[in-house]
Amino acid sequence: MSSRSTRSLRQGFTTGSAAAAAAKAALIALLTGHTETLADIPLPESGRLVITVDEVILDSDQAVAWVVKDGGDDPDATHGARIGCAASLVPGEEGPAVSLEGGPGVGQVTLPGLPVPVGQAAINPGPRAQITKAAQEVLAEAGYRGAVRLVLMVANGEKIAAKTLNPRLGIVGGISILGTTGIVKPFSHEAWQATIASGLAVAKAMGVDLAALTTGRKSERLLMAQRPDLPPWAFIQAADYFAFALKLAADQGFGRIVWGCFFGKLLKMAQGLEYTHAKAGASDMAMLARMAQACEASPATVAAVARANTARHALELMDPGVRPAFAARVAAKALDAARRFAGSGPDLEIVCFDFSGELLTRVSSRDQPG
Numbered sequence: 001m002s003s004r005s006t007r008s009l010r011q012g013f014t015t016g017s018a019a020a021a022a023a024k025a026a027l028i029a030l031l032t033g034h035t036e037t038l039a040d041i042p043l044p045e046s047g048r049l050v051i052t053v054d055e056v057i058l059d060s061d062q063a064v065a066w067v068v069k070d071g072g073d074d075p076d077a078t079h080g081a082r083i084g085c086a087a088s089l090v091p092g093e094e095g096p097a098v099s100l101e102g103g104p105g106v107g108q109v110t111l112p113g114l115p116v117p118v119g120q121a122a123i124n125p126g127p128r129a130q131i132t133k134a135a136q137e138v139l140a141e142a143g144y145r146g147a148v149r150l151v152l153m154v155a156n157g158e159k160i161a162a163k164t165l166n167p168r169l170g171i172v173g174g175i176s177i178l179g180t181t182g183i184v185k186p187f188s189h190e191a192w193q194a195t196i197a198s199g200l201a202v203a204k205a206m207g208v209d210l211a212a213l214t215t216g217r218k219s220e221r222l223l224m225a226q227r228p229d230l231p232p233w234a235f236i237q238a239a240d241y242f243a244f245a246l247k248l249a250a251d252q253g254f255g256r257i258v259w260g261c262f263f264g265k266l267l268k269m270a271q272g273l274e275y276t277h278a279k280a281g282a283s284d285m286a287m288l289a290r291m292a293q294a295c296e297a298s299p300a301t302v303a304a305v306a307r308a309n310t311a312r313h314a315l316e317l318m319d320p321g322v323r324p325a326f327a328a329r330v331a332a333k334a335l336d337a338a339r340r341f342a343g344s345g346p347d348l349e350i351v352c353f354d355f356s357g358e359l360l361t362r363v364s365s366r367d368q369p370g
Contacts, residue, residue: 012072014179016127074186105157111170113313223260243274
């Protein structure tokens with residue numbers, strides 16, 4: 001373990017939460033004339049968060065509020081960024097209604113394969129809903145029945161984005177507005193590994209012989225739905241620690257290991273990466289193209305997969321008739337990598353979901369010859 005315990009690590013908040021706070025403060029100033037120093041915002045999944053507002057500027061026809069993004073004790077490239085929102089009324093339109101746009105410093109999506117369509121501002125669906133809900137709270141409290149326009153901004157956003165993966169993903173002109181939960185929970189590598197070890201130890205102590213590993217909260221929920229026979233303590237969020245979690249589960253004597261994931265992580269597993277975080281290595285589109293060819297995808301599809309922007313994009317390019325065989329081939333490759341990490345002892349299974357949450361493919365060592 002690190003000398004800093006997980007309890008001493010300070011949480012931060014996402015760019016989505018920063019934008020929601022700025023939007024709420026700007027709208028309050030616009031509709032009431034009051035400038036707030038704190039913004040009480042909803043979180044995407046549940047709960048609320050109070051964020052300090054750095055600055056509010058009220059003009060005759062709009063209000064602008066700024067929030068300094070705080071990444072906590074595991075800061076990323078956006079830590080310290082000034083995220084703002086300009087709020088204005090939309091005359092003649094009935095409401096209450098909220099339109100949300102990206103302004104200077106917010107990236108634009110130029111390539112497919114991301115949760116946001118090409119041509120739109122890089123504001124992910126979760127944060128978009130969070131920001132809209134925060135704005136609707138203000139409209140309701142103020143009794144305003146019209147429409148408002150919100151334009152998000154990030155000071156020096158284009159410069160900050162150069163330190164991220166955005167340019168590689170085709171997001172140009174600024175950063176993405178992200179955040180599944182709205183909160184940044186800092187974990188060092190040592191803390192994450194300790195958490196995985198604790199989860200496995202509890203499962204083993206409870207008499208569970210099957211370790212259900214997942215890459216995150218959403219894949220865990222989906223795997224739970226697939227395996228209602230398993231108790232909750234059988235499920236461990238192992239994040240990007242593919243090799244570590246497999247080795248430890250095997251060492252602790254689990255007879256069966258199931259790993260739930262989405263296609264992007266499945267590709268990283270198939271590449272044999274011990275650690276599947278985006279920073280650990282680029283997605284191997286050439287390998288996916290070879291697999292598409294082996295599944296008798298059309299030459300045009302194979303060429304398109306080789307040029308794909310993301311693993312998600314590659315999957316979307318596959319013809320529906322070929323997609324199941326393609327996904328199964330990638331999963332089989334990932335299962336081979338899992339076997340190298342887990343050794344010969346446990347039965348292994350990989351369950352992969354598509355990006356809508358449907359089961360994409362399932363492969364098991366029990367179904368393989370030998």
